[in-house]
Amino acid sequence: MTSKNRDLRHLHEFDAERLITLGRAVIETETAAIAALAPRIDAEFARACRFLLNCQGRTVVLGMGKSGHIGGKIAATLASTGTPAFFVHPGEASHGDLGMITPDDVVLALSNSGETDEIVALLPVIKRLGVPLIAMTGKPRSTLAQAADVSLDISVDKEACPLGLAPTSSTTATLAMGDAVAIALLEAREFSAEDFALSHPGGTLGRRLLLHVSNIMHTGDEMPVVTETTTLREALLEMTRKGLGTTAVVDADNRVAGVFTDGDLRRTLDAGIDVRSAPIAEVMTRQCKTTRAEALAVEALSLMEDHKINALLVVDDQQKLIGVLNMHDLLRSGVV
Known part of the structure; x- marks a missing residue:
């Protein structure tokens, strides 16, 4: 052997x-x-x-x-x-x-x-x-x-x-x-954890503690936004163009009046409302969740998870719209 x-x-x-x-x-x-x-x-x-x-x-x-x-x-x-x-x-x-x-x-x-x-x-x-x-x-x-x-x-x-x-x-x-x-x-x-993140900017903790909403939110022409006088049909076209599954609804001074999401659309259809003629003001969610540009991205994630939503509007001190953030942005950035 x-x-x-x-x-x-x-x-x-x-x-x-x-x-x-x-x-x-x-x-x-x-x-x-x-x-x-x-x-x-x-x-x-x-x-x-x-x-x-x-x-x-x-x-x-x-x-x-x-x-x-x-x-x-x-x-x-x-x-x-x-x-x-x-x-x-x-x-x-x-x-x-x-x-x-x-x-x-x-x-x-x-x-x-x-x-x-x-x-x-x-x-x-x-x-x-x-x-x-x-x-x-x-x-x-x-x-x-x-x-x-x-x-x-x-x-x-x-x-x-x-x-x-x-x-x-x-x-x-x-x-x-x-x-x-x-x-x-x-x-x-x-x-502190923030000090640790500074020496690990490429790691998961670094992204969670150093990345702010302002770093990943959509701004300018990338934001889906309509006014309160817009019809639901026009709002749906805006949502399709921007591809974020939501649109902000603002007043004449660009202050956030509400939001309309894919979930709102399903509820609207279930209610038998005519999507071609209904005004967006009648079907939007008025008490919508917002965040600030200086907030940590991980804080925005926590807010979304707590309220089971997939998007957040970003506002300034006067509640004026300055950006839109959704869950896919957080996934791409590695926060999730």
Whole structure:
């Protein structure tokens, strides 16, 4: 029997229940590792946060191997939550990238063993620069921990890997500690959802918090609008030309008097009203919902959902019509 066949037979022996048991064991082990961190959110944690809050420059995150991958994520989380940060590969740092660190920065170094050669080699230079050094390590007595101004203990009882070799629980614990630091700083800086959106303009949250009605509403000749003296037939022609499924109805001063929608048309037909001769003023909805141009698009969406309507008229301070917005506009803009 070939080695490949033996491997396949071995894989078949792992039935669904066995695989589920193994997967759950990993989750349980890593859950315990994270839970063990809670008592370590203490005075040392607060000191680390204070260094970062007082930093006039940026947080420079260092880490090798799997710790490097976690470090990149921690740097990204810090940067997106109000703490300027970036990741530097320790191997590249020894060949010029250390010049990225300025005296105004803080260094956050990650190493489970605390003895990672590439990081230990940088410690004398970091000390000469005089920048604060925060360590995240699983060995409180390691070289890195001893050299740091603050050392955060991310040690774990065991890795989730049954061989005890692949970084699993330790990287999860490091990531959780990094998140704890980032969110503590976010709260301390009073970093708001609007601030978050400014650093994520291309994301869903950015669109929801930065996009205003004025950015997507129809204006000018694109607006379907008729006057109170218009016949229903003429109003229907205006709705067809503009293709928004609605038309605004305004008075002589361009103030909104009402709205006529596809739903109003169905109710009109059910009532047997002659669409060719009826005046729009008799069949329009007078108490219609409106919004303002400066309102967030997400607020307009909420208004539509609450009142089960598909369009809104946009008015100014004098209730004069300045725009029309419908659900399709919100869908195209990515707000929905």
